Amino acid sequence: MTDVLVVGAGPTGLLLASELVLAGADVVLVDKANERSGQSKALSLQPRSVEILHSRGLLGSLLDDVPRLPAGHFAGLPVPLDYGVLDTRFPYQLGIPQLRIEQRLEEHLAGRGVGVCRGLELTGLEQDETGVRATFSDAAEIRAGWVVGCDGARSAVRKLAGIEFPGRDGRFSAVVADVVVAGVEPGWELPSLVPRDGAVMTMVPLEDGVHRALFTGPEQQNLPKDLPVAFEEVAAALRGWYGDEIVLRELRYASRFTDAARQPERYRVGRVFVAGDAAHVHSPTGGQGMNLGLQDAFNLGWKLGAVVRGEAGSGLLDSYHDERHPVGRAVLGNTRAQGVLMVPDEDVACLRETFVELLGVPEANRLLAEQVSGIGVAYAPGDHPLVGRRMPDITLANGQTLADRLRAGRHVLLEGMDLAAGGLGEANGFAGGGVCGARVLVRPDGYVGWASDDPRAVVPEVGGLPRVTAGS
Template identity: 55%
Template sequence: MDTDVIVVGAGPTGLTLANELGLAGVRALVLERLPERTGQSKALNLQPRTAEMLQMRGWLEPVLDRAVTAVPGGHFAGMPLDYSVFDTRFPYQVGIPQARVEEFLEDRLAAYGTPVLRGHELTGLAQDAGGVTATVTGPRGTHDLRAAYLVGADGGRSTVRKRLGVGFPGRDGRVSMVVADVVLADDEALPTTWRLPPVEPGRAGELFLVPLGEGVFRFLFGGPEQQGIDRDSPVTEDEIRAALRPAHGFRPRLREVRWASRFTDASRQAERYVNGRVLLAGDAAHIHFPAGGQGLNLGVQDAFNLGWKLAAQVKGAASEGLLETYHTERHPVGAAVLRNTRAQGVLLVPDDDVLALRGIMADVLATPEANRRIAGMISGLDIRYPMPDTPAHPLLGTRLPAPLPSGRGLLLADDRPVHPWRDRVDVSAPHEGESVLIRPDGYVCWAGTTNTPGLTDALTRWFGPAK
């Protein structure tokens, strides 16, 4: 074997996963087609649950140092969501360009000696009972690499997914849009905060103009002119200039286009995330309209769900079926994001009937219950994994933000020794008088009192047989 795990793709998903594997002491390498970082960012935010997960590893502080702003609350198709109703240290989004998150994650891989092989593209893939063979084309030609497992975190057009032949049902894009980072001439009327413009008749296509600092603005648009254009055709400066229509009562003046690209509202999800020794994560497993700022967050959280399970599998310490729970837990979460982004896509059409619907939706979202429901979904804070055959408890399957810097599990209890799992589970004081077992990804997999049964079963199920 050349390594234990090959991670294909040095985007936010692959880099998070590589860090999780490194933390667990598993040998991994990352293949990245691009010869160097582009510095370009599609995503601009970390949702509260992603911030919590980085915090639990002790990785958030340096990320916050690179952030641009804190965005109060979230939004659903531009309608505000109040995150302050949640019990979280992060009732806001961290406004940070994706490239800065990637840079942080890639730099910290050095701590584990995990190589990121840039300019190396996965071009072929085969698996057998003993491992995976990846065909890699790089600066010195084409060669094979052998590993026990391979994870396709290679984005929406994933070669891994295509080579596997896994179904990717859903629908193609109906709407074509442009994302551009532009430098605009100074003007008092330019927005200074991250706000979506109102959806109004006659304002079709302008979705977003927000400051990223140093005169750079993120501009998202997609009017009638953009429809039907091939996704890979270059975005022209004239196209951007024409789209910078009088926003906020004036027409911004374009100085420079830093980068621009097209995207659509295509919505598809891989049928299987776990395919023998090959797994899919992030955009390789799901693509959708970027409404609400969820895609990067979904991918990073896929990686936090998968990393410790795959590490246990590689070490031969996993109970049967552990790896499969990556699919059973994360596929429904991805499906829910696809549903909500499709719904948001409809609500963003500036049509009179849709505006009527938006008015009603805005009224509904202003009620505490609806806000909690939708904000829970967009923020990632409402995720609750099924914990079969475990005594019921209100905390079961929910997140419990606790420091987990070791990447091991955590038993909050004082009187239930976990000696046979001591190498995999840390122990700390009880949680509000109760005993709680937390998985490495921060979700509760057993809770109760000293008399509640099932602790040994939960330890075995999630952390492997006793030693």
């Protein structure tokens, strides 16, 4: 019997498996696909995802080798979200396509002796008090203590565990296609989403002469979601937008997507969890979906690891739902709001203009920048103002950074001198006397689990390791 079965080796499943291995758990990671599709849906990492991957040393040279995009966007409005004001070492998106992130994580796992078991499609799940029996299309069977469904929007784990997926269907259907074209050199176009003749097209240059086309029009609305995207469908959409001079030479990958918005009531049923797209679907506007999944994995990984090691009771696992469900709900909310701003309607155009003005107000711009970048995520508050908040990657008294200390995936106790070296003080909620006697317990995922500025306060600790309890 394995400790944890992770179903789905997309970005969420790969990072979760990596976290579990770091925590010392036995992990089996399966995927129904025999190989990766090769398509990158997401093209960049948001600042909070850069932080978490950096804190495990997973980015390596990618940090310097890829473009840094100093802004985000909201509904494609012409005022960028200024990431420069965010309180982070990484005030930018990293232009790393999803495929490269997946490859990096898979290589990392392979280096730790864990491969992806491919060609295994989950078809059955039965759980009892001691574990879960998973069965696969080829009659293979795996017994695990815990199962996490990272198997995407149509999650088999979610369905087999009886987890409902309430919400609404998409209101539009669109195509994403990676293309090589001749005749016209399409420039970078932010999704202006002002339709022309009922159609919308955006083109983004990728590497090696390939462009990412995102388009929708009347024809796409009537085609089944599962219908493969034909070469001629893409060629016609390009001609319709750019004119007859544009010629589609190659269609590398293409798929359909919608702005469906769904989220389960529960992320956990007994020994089974859902994470990533299995736990939330929404329109890709703003570039948040993959990032949300990575951050789900980062929240659940250390908790499951602690339970598997016997250092925490299984009650801690409920905090995964308690913490991540509201974050998912907020992203569904902001993507739906962005969707409204994109509706081709004269009144909505007025709303867009109002938003453009609002985004010129630094506080409003910052609020949305914190939401879309993930930097603004905080969990339930506690006795001290820092509890539940993300701890910035401060430089500590010995010259190390917090990220260096978090690399082992364990709790980190920061003493007063670390807090002082990191520039923390009254503004961060410490009592007037400064941070001398204060201590802060940072969870493996970088959020504050416990803090006190009372030098006599007892740090939660069991057997030399910081104790892990629900809420800490």
